[in-house]
Amino acid sequence: MKAVSKPRVVVLSGAGISAESGLRTFRDGDGLWEDHRVEDVATPGAWARDPGLVLRFYNERRRQVLAAAPNPAHLALARLEQEFDVDVITQNIDDLHERAGSSRVLHLHGEILKARGCDAPEDLIETDGRDLELGDTCPRGSQLRPHVVWFGEAVPAMESAYRLVPKADLVLIVGTSLAVYPAASLVHLAPVIAPLHLVDPAAPSLDHPRLLVHAEAAAVAVPRLVEGWLAEVHQ
Ligand code: APR
Numbered sequence: 001m002k003a004v005s006k007p008r009v010v011v012l013s014g015a016g017i018s019a020e021s022g023l024r025t026f027r028d029g030d031g032l033w034e035d036h037r038v039e040d041v042a043t044p045g046a047w048a049r050d051p052g053l054v055l056r057f058y059n060e061r062r063r064q065v066l067a068a069a070p071n072p073a074h075l076a077l078a079r080l081e082q083e084f085d086v087d088v089i090t091q092n093i094d095d096l097h098e099r100a101g102s103s104r105v106l107h108l109h110g111e112i113l114k115a116r117g118c119d120a121p122e123d124l125i126e127t128d129g130r131d132l133e134l135g136d137t138c139p140r141g142s143q144l145r146p147h148v149v150w151f152g153e154a155v156p157a158m159e160s161a162y163r164l165v166p167k168a169d170l171v172l173i174v175g176t177s178l179a180v181y182p183a184a185s186l187v188h189l190a191p192v193i194a195p196l197h198l199v200d201p202a203a204p205s206l207d208h209p210r211l212l213v214h215a216e217a218a219a220v221a222v223p224r225l226v227e228g229w230l231a232e233v234h235q
Pocket residue numbers: 013014015016017019020025026027028091092109174175176177178179180199200201202203204216217218219
């Protein structure tokens with residue numbers, strides 16, 4: 001008997017999906033950058049000027065992530081794998097999708113719980129949740145930095161993302177202002193025949209023939225959508 005393949009879902013998530021876990025978004029009123037200029041903490045120039053400040057900034061982000069827990073939106077996406085072939089492409093550096101149980105998560109902008117040596121970007125090191133300090137080095141001897149993509153840096157995971165999105169049977173975009181490129185360009189690769197669901201209380205405008213906007217919080221809308229899709233498959 002021929003195996004029937006599961007429908008493919010591609011999820012593109014941003015800071016808004018983790019808002020109800022207590023992690024602040026970037027471009028809402030209480031945005032993360034409020035106390036810091038982006039140029040001071042999240043650029044190669046900032047790292048060259050004041051690496052101690054950059055490490056302290058991300059140490060604080062790491063502690064916040066460790067204190068947070070997945071919310072119903074993350075958990076629902078993990079349940080979706082029961083009947084769908086799910087790829088989560090996230091701009092978030094937290095690990096809440098993984099902790100919720102999602103098995104394929106592509107982090108476009110890095111992972112705060114990992115570090116890398118400045119001279120060995122390909123060797124990722126688990127921080128085990130510890131702060132990074134000046135003087136912490138990788139096995140090759142260079143200063144460790146957070147495994148985070150800064151403004152002005154390349155986004156190596158885009159290559160994989162570019163391959164995944166066009167194969168989707170259904171696209172779900174959750175909690176992203178779609179203001180940051182190249183991540184935002186992925187929406188233009190969504191197949192025109194695939195329904196595209198957008199969950200965001202302040203949804204960015206988007207042009208797609210099968211667009212469905214849910215102007216609600218992720219923890220409300222995503223579980224409802226997921227249960228609906230699972231029920232359709234079970235009919
Ligand atoms: N549920 C769903 N969406 C929400 C919620 C919520 N509870 N709360 C806020 N949002 C929405 C906002 O309306 C906004 O459209 O989440 C979006 C968050 O947008 P941004 O703060 O711009 O975050 P994001 O799109 O992930 O930013 C992209 O920018 O600073 C960089 O590298 C950083 O990965 C980040 C990238």
